[in-house]
Amino acid sequence: MSVRKIIHIDMDAFYASVEQRDNPDYRGKPIAVGGSPEGRGGVVATASYEARKYGVRSAMPSKRALQLCPQIIFVSPRFAAYREVSQHVREIFRRYTDLIEPLSLDEAYLDVTEDKLNIGSAIAIAQQIKQAIRDELRLTASAGVSVNKFVAKIASDMQKPDGLTFIAPSQVESFMENLPVEKFFGVGKVTADKMKRMNLHTGADLKKLTENDLVQHFGKTGRFYFKIVRGQDDRPVQPHRETKSVGAEDTFPHDLTTLEEMYPELDKIALTVANRLQKHQLKGKTVTLKIKYSDFRQITRNQSLPHGINDLETIVVTARQLLVKTDPADVRIRLLGITLSNFGEEKPETGQLSLF
Structure with a gap:
């Protein structure tokens, strides 16, 4: 293989x-x-x-x-300008490969196992892409190069800004062993804190646990941890994906008990959702609020609007209205989430794009 x-x-x-x-x-x-x-x-x-x-x-x-x-x-953000730059960057990518998986306006995976120009070296291709972005757009980008998506993504963040990090096949497993758990893509603050309480500080610590142990403590994501800490990530670069919903959620270190505490956290989540919608050039008509209480009881409330939206202000106002309608007095909330769906005609022709 x-x-x-x-x-x-x-x-x-x-x-x-x-x-x-x-x-x-x-x-x-x-x-x-x-x-x-x-x-x-x-x-x-x-x-x-x-x-x-x-x-x-x-x-x-x-x-x-x-x-x-x-x-x-x-x-104030100028998303039209950012989209124009992003389209130029994608054009640079297409000079080398058609296997491009955009994650947002500003990042993407490229599979250059077989490149259009027969360069053969992924490092050389990354260098050329970075130089083209600098020459043609007067901007800088950082690149991670490796044998799979997980390691390449972590590597791209290691020498920012304007960095290029290569993790060779023979280095992948030791790289993952030495990686702090909070650097694992997808491990948030709450999960990282839980791992540290279990005396799990690095990939090497995670590697000592069996797959069943990891599933027991972290659910089905534990299977992913078991594989990735061994450098195993078989996910292909997927050029075409259909986005059905865009959302974000956050679990809080301490339960929220007042609207004064809830509103700022909800606003942060709304910003993440608005950015993702605008990056993907999507507008959703249905806003869904997710609430998980301290006893792990969970509810959702949604509101459908006459027109698609992706602006922060409307998302914030709608989410706050949905929250107030749940009568949040005298409750303890451990998680809030916002999702936009029902994209209608504005849905691009590109399964489910997981953005949580």
Whole structure:
């Protein structure tokens, strides 16, 4: 069985970098693309690397970003500009392969096991793609190169910005053994904390557990952990996928008991959903709110709108209305989630795209 050559390309601070490229006044300065901190306050979609030095991160409330970096500049997102850049980047990809799996406007997997130009080297192809992005778009991207999607994605994040990391086939298993559990793609803060309480700090620690052990502690995802810590990821690069729903959810370290606590968390989730919808150029007519209580009882509430939406404000307002209708007084909530569906005519011709 031949070894696959997989590249994961991730644009560096994409929205912020496009804004700095197009506006000289923003260059070298800390900027945040997203909502203004005024009034109720918005949420940061992307922060420039200058802002990240102060601890500003995506999904952070804009008011908090302003506290961390008083000189930060808030910029309203221009999704039309970002889509135009993204289409150019995809065109660069297509010079080398048609096996492209876009994850969003700013990242994608490429299978270059057999490349169009017969270059043969995935590292050389990644270098050429990065150079073309720099020359043609005046932007930078980071690349991860390896034998499967999981390792390539982690590798692309290791030397940001403008990085290129290659994990050779012979290095994959040791790489996974040394990887901190919080770096595993898909392991969130709650799961990472649970692993650490079990004295599981690295891939090597996870590797000591049997598959049954992992399933017992982490559900069906445990089977994935069992394989991936051994460097096994057979998922192919999928160029065509049909998106049926786009959503996000979060489990909280402590139960939420008041609307004052719930609204900011719901707003962060709404931002993630809005970004994903806009990245995929989708508008959904049905908003679904998911609530899981401290006793693990779970409910969903939904509302269908006359027109498709993907803007943050409408998602926030609708989700908050759905939350209030559940009468959240005197309850303890451990998880909130928002999903947009019913894309209708705006659904691209590209199974289910899991975005949780």
